[in-house]
Amino acid sequence: MPAQALFGASVAFGFVAWGVVTALYIWPELRARPRIAALKPLLVLHSFRFEGLCFLIPGVVSPELPANFARDAAFGDLTAAILALLALATLRLRSGIVLVWVFNIWGTVDLLNAFYQGDAGRLLPGQLGAAYFIPTTFVPLLLITHGLIFRILLRGPAPARSAA
Secondary structure (H helix, E strand, O other): OOHHHHHHHHHHHHHHHHHHHHHHHHHHHHOOOOHHHHHHHHHHHHHHHHHHHHHHOEOOEOOOOOHHHHHHHHHHHHHHHHHHHHHHHOOOOHHHHHHHHHHHHHHHHHHHHHHHHHHHOOOOHHHHHHHHHHHHHHHHHHHHHHHHHHHHHHHOOOOOOOOO
């Protein structure tokens, strides 16, 4: 099987696996919480996006990894991590919710852009080296949780009412 197909299958399985975890464990726990309480663990998760800096570390990624892709992915993720931490620190303020929106839009566009740039630049999975786990395991979780953050933001400050 070609490397691109294996990579695509790994990304797809990452989305399926994290989708199941989200449906069974994450969303049922968060949906009953007030908005701020539901956003906190998701913002903490995204504070780990500093891991994208590994795209700039020789030996972790192949020397053939396009420098533009590595730079954009690394600093896009670092910006997302900083925005997530700022949003978390100011969450109880009106500006905190605005920062969550800014973070969530930035973070989602950053991840989608990385997929687009990787495809447009004909990025080969082997060029990712040890960072292969980021787009196959971490990015699906991050994109799914970006979706949850949008859902929580759009529902407003009150928790969803249960049908019980």
